[in-house]
Amino acid sequence: xxxxxxxxxxxxxxxxxxxxxxxxxxxxxxxxxxxxxxxxxxxxxxxxxxxxxxxxxxxxxxxxxxxxxxxxxxxxxxxxxxxxxxxxxxxxxxxxxxxxxxxxxxxxxxxxxxxxxxxxxxxxxxxxxxxxxxxxxxxxxxxxxxxxxxxxxxxxxxxxxxxxxxxxxxxxxxxxxxxxxxxxxxxxxxxxxxxxxxxxxxxxxxxxxxxxxxxxxxxxxxxxxxxxxxxxxxxxxxxxxxxxxxxxxxxxxxxxxxxxxxxxxxxxxxxxxxxxxxxxxxxxxxxxxxxxxxxxxxxxxxxxxxxxxxxxxxxxxxxxxxxxxxxxxxxxxxxxxxxxxxxxxxxxxxxxxxxxxxxxxxxxxxxxxxxxxxxxxxxxxxxxxxxxx
Numbered sequence: 113x114x115x116x117x118x119x120x121x122x123x124x125x126x127x128x129x130x131x132x133x134x135x136x137x138x139x140x141x142x143x144x145x146x147x148x149x150x151x152x153x154x155x156x157x158x159x160x161x162x163x164x165x166x167x168x169x170x171x172x173x174x175x176x177x178x179x180x181x182x183x184x185x186x187x188x189x190x191x192x193x194x195x196x197x198x199x200x201x202x203x204x205x206x207x208x209x210x211x212x213x214x215x216x217x218x219x220x221x222x223x224x225x226x227x228x229x230x231x232x233x234x235x236x237x238x239x240x241x242x243x244x245x246x247x248x249x250x251x252x253x254x255x256x257x258x259x260x261x262x263x264x265x266x267x268x269x270x271x272x273x274x275x276x277x278x279x280x281x282x283x284x285x286x287x288x289x290x291x292x293x294x295x296x297x298x299x300x301x302x303x304x305x306x307x308x309x310x311x312x313x314x315x316x317x318x319x320x321x322x323x324x325x326x327x328x329x330x331x332x333x334x335x336x337x338x339x340x341x342x343x344x345x346x347x348x349x350x351x352x353x354x355x356x357x358x359x360x361x362x363x364x365x366x367x368x369x370x371x372x373x374x375x376x377x378x379x380x381x382x383x384x385x386x387x388x389x390x391x392x393x394x395x396x397x398x399x400x401x402x403x404x405x406x407x408x409x410x411x412x413x414x415x416x417x418x419x420x421x422x423x424x425x426x427x428x429x430x431x432x433x434x435x436x437x438x439x440x441x442x443x444x445x446x447x448x449x450x451x452x453x454x455x456x457x458x459x460x461x462x463x464x465x466x467x468x469x470x471x472x473x474x475x476x477x478x479x480x481x482x483x484x485x486x487x488x489x490x491x492x493x494x495x496x497x498x499x500x501x
Contacts, residue, residue: 167387208365243333397480
C-alpha cells in the first residue's frame with residue numbers, strides 16, 4: 113500500500129516531472145534532445161531498477177533537480193546572452209579506467225591557482241552565474257550542497273572510503289552531463305539495462321555541447337582560467353569530446369584492470385545497495401567489466417585517429433611512488449611551468465590526504481563473479497599494450 117501510494121505521489125512519468133520542473137523554473141523551454149533519453153531512463157527506473165522506497169524518492173527528486181537546473185541554465189542564457197561568448201580554451205581532461213588515480217590527479221591539478229575545476233556545490237546549483245550572485249546566495253548554495261552530500265554518507269555508509277565527495281571538492285563531469293540526461297552517472301547508482309544500451313549507442317555530442325555551455329555558465333564574468341576536468345566516463349566518448357573541444361589535452365591514467373575492475377564493482381555495489389532491494393553482485397561484476405572493456409576499445413580507436421598531441425599518459429604506480437616527478441612531467445606536457453611552490457603544495461596535499469583517510473576499502477573479486485584469469489583474457493589487448501601481459 114505504501115509503495116503504491118509513493119509511486120502515485122512521485123511517478124516516474126515524463127509529463128509529471130517536466131511539469132514540476134517547469135513550475136519551479138518558471139518556464140518549460142526544455143532542449144528537444146532531452147526527451148528521448150528521459151523516457152528511456154524513466155522506463156528503466158520503473159521496470160528494471162528494483163528500487164527501495166528510499167531509492168524511488170531519491171531518484172525522483174534527483175531527476176527533478178537536474179531538470180530544474182537544465183531550465184535555469186537555458187533561462188540564464190536568455191537573460192545574460194554574453195554567456196554564450198565565453199571562451200573555453202585548451203581544457204585539460206583527465207580520464208582512464210575508474211580507480212586509476214583520476215581523482216588524485218584532478219585534485220592535485222585543481223589546487224594550482226592557474227587552473228580551474230568545477231566544484232561540487234556549483235555543479236549542483238549553477239544558477240544564476242556566480243558573477244551576478246550575492247555572496248549570501250553563493251554561501252546558501254554551498255550549505256545546501258553540504259547538506260545534500262551528508263545524506264549520501266547516511267544512505268551509502270562506507271562510500272567515502274571508496275571515493276571522497278564534498279561540496280568544495282572538484283566534481284566529475286558526469287554530474288554535468290547528467291543535466292543533459294546522457295550520462296554514466298545514472299548507471300553508477302541504479303540498475304538500468306535499457307538505459308545502458310541506449311547510452312552505448314547514443315550520439316553523445318549533445319552531452320558535450322551541454323558540457324561546454326555549463327563551463328561557460330560557471331566561468332561567466334570571472335577571470336578566465338584553464339579548465340581541468342575529470343571523468344572516467346570520457347574514456348568511451350572521446351570522439352564527441354574532441355569534436356566539442358578540438359584543442360583539449362586528454363590525460364589518460366593507467367592501472368592494471370585486474371586491480372581496478374573488482375574495486376569498481378565494489379563501488380557500484382555500495383551505491384546500488386543503498387537504493388535497490390537486492391542488487392546482484394555477479395551481474396554488477398559482469399556489467400562493469402564489459403562496459404570498461406568496450407570503453408578502452410573505443411578510446412584506442414580515437415587515439416589512433418586523433419593525433420598524439422592530444423594525449424598524455426600517466427601510470428598509476430608512478431603517480432603514487434614518484435608523485436613529484438610524475439606531476440612535473442604532466443605539467444610539461446600540458447604547457448605549464450613546474451615551480452618549487454607546486455612541489456611544496458603537492459607535499460602538503462599528500463600529507464593531509466593519505467590513502468585510507470576515510471577508512472579501508474575491502475572487497476574480493478570473486479564476490480562479483482570476477483576472476484584473475486577471466487580479467488586477463490577480457491583485457492588482454494590493453495594489458496599487452498601496457499606491458500602487463
